Amino acid sequence: MDNNPEEDEVASLSALFPSTSSDEDDDGEIVISAQQFPSVQLHDEPVEQLDIYPLSSIDATVVIRQLRSLGISFQLWPAATSFVNLLNQHHSNPTTSPLASSVEISSGRQLRILELGSGTGLAGIAMAAVLKADVTVTELPHVIENLQYNVEANSEMVTKHGGSIVAAALAWGEIDHMETVGRDFDLIIASDVVYHNHLYDPLIQTLRYLLIGCDEGKERKPLKFVMAHLKRWKKESCFFKKARKLFDVAIIHSDSPLDRSRRGVSFYQFTRKQA
Numbered sequence: 001m002d003n004n005p006e007e008d009e010v011a012s013l014s015a016l017f018p019s020t021s022s023d024e025d026d027d028g029e030i031v032i033s034a035q036q037f038p039s040v041q042l043h044d045e046p047v048e049q050l051d052i053y054p055l056s057s058i059d060a061t062v063v064i065r066q067l068r069s070l071g072i073s074f075q076l077w078p079a080a081t082s083f084v085n086l087l088n089q090h091h092s093n094p095t096t097s098p099l100a101s102s103v104e105i106s107s108g109r110q111l112r113i114l115e116l117g118s119g120t121g122l123a124g125i126a127m128a129a130v131l132k133a134d135v136t137v138t139e140l141p142h143v144i145e146n147l148q149y150n151v152e153a154n155s156e157m158v159t160k161h162g163g164s165i166v167a168a169a170l171a172w173g174e175i176d177h178m179e180t181v182g183r184d185f186d187l188i189i190a191s192d193v194v195y196h197n198h199l200y201d202p203l204i205q206t207l208r209y210l211l212i213g214c215d216e217g218k219e220r221k222p223l224k225f226v227m228a229h230l231k232r233w234k235k236e237s238c239f240f241k242k243a244r245k246l247f248d249v250a251i252i253h254s255d256s257p258l259d260r261s262r263r264g265v266s267f268y269q270f271t272r273k274q275a
């Protein structure tokens, strides 16, 4: 990608922060209030914020550094915390959990998970610890330094609970990045990655590479993509329309609406269409 990361951050803000604070859209476009999102103001100097998130199911905590003044990639979004809540529920009730069919593996080996657009990395780090999984969290190259910071801050906790965590650069649609990361995974996850229409095609291209490319001519179980998503714009239906041409898409769980909103985070499961 040739884009300037700072310009991208500013452009992306308008996709994540509808310009009205009203839930009632005049033009039929906005479906959720801007009040549901963390505030972002871009500054030259990063302002550091360390937060601790409990993994109640395994009696552990994740430490996350946010650099919110640097833009959307450096802060935590509501769908990531929903992922952690669902993981904790899964740990308590693994057979009835909405994640049950996504996290099962056929052999007795460790689950291998790839996270796309990890941001600060909370969802992927929590997955590694709670599911004792080998997780690769990925991001745009300019975000890797902060993601790596969070990986290192939590790697001892993750290892203690039987998982592992690494960070890698993966810009959606960049074939070099996709080939470097590879597709030797059992599950792909993401939270809050559908927000800007110029990202729909690169994201779908990446999912196609991961979910369809790897299964061609093989008899392995189809790879699944589980995405936590908070709907903000009606135009997002365009992403799902494109996705449904390639994948079977199902909602496996929806949270209750967030405060002051009509909507909560929903979890979508994508699998390649069966022939």
Ligand SMILES: C[S@@+](CC[C@H](N)C(=O)[O-])C[C@H]1O[C@@H](n2cnc3c(N)ncnc32)[C@H](O)[C@@H]1O
Residues within 6 Å of the ligand: 016, 072, 073, 074, 075, 076, 077, 078, 079, 080, 116, 117, 118, 119, 120, 121, 139, 140, 143, 170, 171, 172, 190, 191, 192, 193, 195, 199, 202
């Ligand atoms: C709204 S944030 C969500 C971050 C994190 N998953 C969370 O829920 O807190 C969207 C993330 O997608 C990443 N992203 C945007 N465009 C991308 C691209 N082309 N390739 C890879 N990641 C991208 C951004 O850097 C950002 O961290």
